Amino acid sequence: MIHGLAADAVLLLHLAFILFVVLGGLLVLRWPRLALLHLPAVAWGATVECLQLLCPLTPLENRLRRLAGERGYEGGFIEHYLEPLIYPAGLTPGIQLGLGALVLLINLVPYGLLLWRLRRRP
16 A cells, blocks of 8 residues: 555656646746756756656656556656647657757746846846
């Protein structure tokens, strides 16, 4: 039972991290020092996506699921949980590269606004 709860906690942590990578720039607009955490998270998220690497949280979750008597899953977190929801059918390396670039572009907007604000300060 404890392993199942731990696997669920890893799953929630993984999802929270992905949301932070994608939308954390909006939080940085409110709390600029958060950029010290957000920028490395964006770099990691974009690198994992663009290079099609496996996030270390995925094997951890799978191991905990197996210890709980459940079956793990093949592939990564995104392919298993998020692909059916947000990715088009037939995910290709080109699409993955485009999604990694999209993460960077989404975050350029709030950081551009933050830089603009900082430059306007007297």
